[in-house]
Amino acid sequence: MELSAFSNHCRAKIDQVCIDFINQLNLANTLKASILYSYTAGGKRIRPLLLLAMVQAFNEDINKAINTAASLELIHTSSLIHDDLPAMDNDDYRRGKLTNHKIYGEATAILAGDSLLVNSFQLIIQDDKLTPLTKLALIDKLANCTGANGMIGGQQLDIENDNQALNIETLKKINLYKTGKLIEFSLVAPAIICNQDNEIILQLEQISFHIGIAFQIQDDILDVIGNKSITGKSTNSDNKNNKVTYVSFLGINKAKQELIFHFEQALNILRRLNLHSELVEAIFNLIIKRDK
């Protein structure tokens, strides 16, 4: 199956599962509306697509992983809502639309993110195609990749190092956690679902390290040269916020070289695994060549 057909097929499934799930969170209607707003505000669903492509690379039925992929996308949605808050990056726009707190207010935006962080795990629990032990391993890995030693910890490192002189190693560490850890879940969750051994998981973690950095460098490049009408964000916002990025460190040309270096490292490790990973490669390509 080609990437576009695969993407359309999978996105429809993921969106259906996520939207049905959000619609059940109906105790407080404004809270549900706010969660739905951010979930449906666009987004390429890169992380769940990567997860499902990896499941296919292991020759396994992607239906075994739809709920897991959906839970990952909901966690990602939560991080966008919280990262945009005034106390964090203070962004008014995301994907060309007003951010969650600009529409629903800060309190609801905080609670929307909180709900997603908690309820998303239930999608894995409710999946009747996984064994109890697989579910527990997935929840544990997702909590690790998301929590204080994962994405959220990376966001904290980012805040602490904001407006400070930091070296490129620290920048990489921030990205490894803030951006890389949910990508790591995209690649490792399929290995858990497909009962792969630890050696494979270690290789997948290596790949996600490189792809996470490539992803972030592309983000930084787009911030400088991107077209606001495409990215939906103000160009040069990192510079205005005095944010240290790969581009401010290396300049645009060296940043592009670094991006290609990490992309190729990821591809090399992936190819040595000898999986049916054409779609995974196509998504990697999408990540580094995206224009938003």
Place this chain on the structure above:
Amino acid sequence: MELSAFSNHCRAKIDQVCIDFINQLNLANTLKASILYSYTAGGKRIRPLLLLAMVQAFNEDINKAINTAASLELIHTSSLIHDDLPAMDNDDYRRGKLTNHKIYGEATAILAGDSLLVNSFQLIIQDDKLTPLTKLALIDKLANCTGANGMIGGQQLDIENDNQALNIETLKKINLYKTGKLIEFSLVAPAIICNQDNEIILQLEQISFHIGIAFQIQDDILDVIGNKSITGKSTNSDNKNNKVTYVSFLGINKAKQELIFHFEQALNILRRLNLHSELVEAIFNLIIKRDK
């Protein structure tokens, strides 16, 4: 065992598990420090104590439930950090100490709460005394009681109804979720751990409904007549915030009657279950007679 001996014994165990767990969240040191600050800032550990007392009422070893009780206390800690935020209740003091965001800033306080919401579930996963199916049932129940259809949804209802004319039924609904749902977990988690049937679980949910309301009424009464040096909060803060409470609705005397009514309802249902529930009763007494 008497309540004070039981409490001291259990608190020491819960604190040890929680503090060891928090110390492992060491990617970003400020984040860890901020979580530790709020966890160790006091608190009576009522919810985990109730949970362990209920396990004992079922004649089961409390060691099977320490991790579950600890995860509940960490979720509760998260809710305190987020509820105090400027966008929420905007409180400067909690338990007589500066609130988390007053010390660590709003961004870190948001991320500290986020981490706890995510990582707490791992304490249940890591427990080697529970079967995989029990762990999944506990995580599912905890996510339900915490998320958009639980405590977090209740906080949203509270925000939406702030400063508005609302009736006492709406006030009860808010409390049922905002305060009652974590108490429900305290009582139902032991039934899950001890393999009780659904009929028992329904009774326990009824008890938690009444105790949740009693707990909240006592909170509202303390807000009016409490001593700040004991409660650690400003007296009359609800009134200053134009917050509708049981006391503003009913007046202090009828609020006290209502408290006793719900307390007795809870006791009646509990006693009909014929468990060894002396300690559970003693903790209920503690809840409605507390002075902070």
